Amino acid sequence: SQKIEQNSEALNIQEGKTATLTCNYTNYSPAYLQWYRQDPGRGPVFLLLIRENEKEKRKERLKVTFDTTLKQSLFHITASQPADSATYLCALDRSSNTGKLIFGQGTTLQVKP
Amino acid sequence: GAVVSQHPSWVICKSGTSVKIECRSLDFQATTMFWYRQFPKQSLMLMATSNEGSKATYEQGVEKDKFLINHASLTLSTLTVTSAHPEDSSFYICSASGVLGGEETQYFGPGTRLLVL
Numbered sequence: 001s002q003k004i005e006q007n008s009e010a011l012n013i014q015e016g017k018t019a020t021l022t023c024n025y026t027n028y029s030p031a032y033l034q035w036y037r038q039d040p041g042r043g044p045v046f047l048l049l050i051r052e053n054e055k056e057k058r059k060e061r062l063k064v065t066f067d068t069t070l071k072q073s074l075f076h077i078t079a080s081q082p083a084d085s086a087t088y089l090c091a092l093d094r095s096s097n098t099g100k101l102i103f104g105q106g107t108t109l110q111v112k113p
Numbered sequence: 114g115a116v117v118s119q120h121p122s123w124v125i126c127k128s129g130t131s132v133k134i135e136c137r138s139l140d141f142q143a144t145t146m147f148w149y150r151q152f153p154k155q156s157l158m159l160m161a162t163s164n165e166g167s168k169a170t171y172e173q174g175v176e177k178d179k180f181l182i183n184h185a186s187l188t189l190s191t192l193t194v195t196s197a198h199p200e201d202s203s204f205y206i207c208s209a210s211g212v213l214g215g216e217e218t219q220y221f222g223p224g225t226r227l228l229v230l
Contacts, residue, residue, distance in 0.1 A: 034218065043119075043206045043221035044157070089156065099145060099210045099219060103156040 002028045006090060006104035013080060014112055021075040021107045023090035030092040033066055033073050038087045038106065047088075048075075080111045116140055117209050119222035126197055127230055133193045134225045136163075136207030142187035143209035147219070148180075151204040163190040163207075197229045 005024045013019050023033070032051045036044035050057045050066045050073065057064050063076040077084050087106040094100040116139040126132050136146055144165045149157040161171045161182055169182035181193040194201055206224040 036221075041204075041224070041226070043117075043208075043224045046218050046220065049218055094159075099147060099208075100159055100162060101147075101157075101208075101219060102159075105156040 002026070002092070002094065002102055004090060004092060004102055004104040006088075006107045008105055008107070010108040010110055012110045012112065015081060017080055019077040019080050019084070019109050019111070021088050021090075021109065023073040023075065023104055025071050025092060028071070028092060029068070032093065033064075034091045034093075034101070035062075035064055035073075035075050036089045036091060036103075038089055040087075044089055044103075077109070080109075082111045082113050085109055085111050117207065117220045117222040119205075119207060119225050121225060122223060123226040123228075125228045125230065128198050129196055131193055131195045132197055132227060133191055134205055134207075134227075136190045136192070136209070136222055138188045138209045138211075138220075141209075141211050143190075143211070144187060145210055146184060146190040147208045148182065148190075148192050149206045149208065151206060151224075157206060161192075163192075194227065197227070199229045202227055202229045 003026045034049045035047045038044045048064045050064045052068050061078045065074045087108045089106045090104045091101040118137045120135045146163040148160045150160050151157045159172050160175045161169045163169045163182045163184040165184045171177045184190040204224050208219045208221045211220050
């Protein structure tokens, strides 16, 4: 069955450093992959979408890579700030562009001042 | 950007009662909305797809008679948890498809926390 895995352990880093989060998937060939941010008690907020033919995508301090051979996406936050502390979710569309998303369990990032 | 709202934001009810949760797309029309459920420290799990003007489609293991979905207009979908029980206590989140920067993506509501006593 389709499976998405994120590092369930919390990631603690110092302010100003780069945070790198990993998303691995199996039994799947997605056309694109999405990253969301979720704060406690809130719904997910869309951050970035990367397509299978894109190796890398950037948005301000965010960078996402997508390696379809390794079946892995990396999510980077450069010059991290305490306000970046949240849970980050990766998600795949279950089949081509249906909007039916499968989410990873999320990785909680804590940026310390 | 597109905004999706939910009401109520939280609800406490007695076991056996029914609870209705509303999901609205505030500045765009959504022919399709999705309902997810999230238990503590777990990921979001898709429950059903709500289609305007037609029946909802449910994911495997989700009881359609227990979780009634109505998508009466292009901006409103409702989820009714019928005869709620403590195991239904969860965080319910809806989403709607929209276009941002030329790309279709999902906009999520703020979620509704349900506690069944």
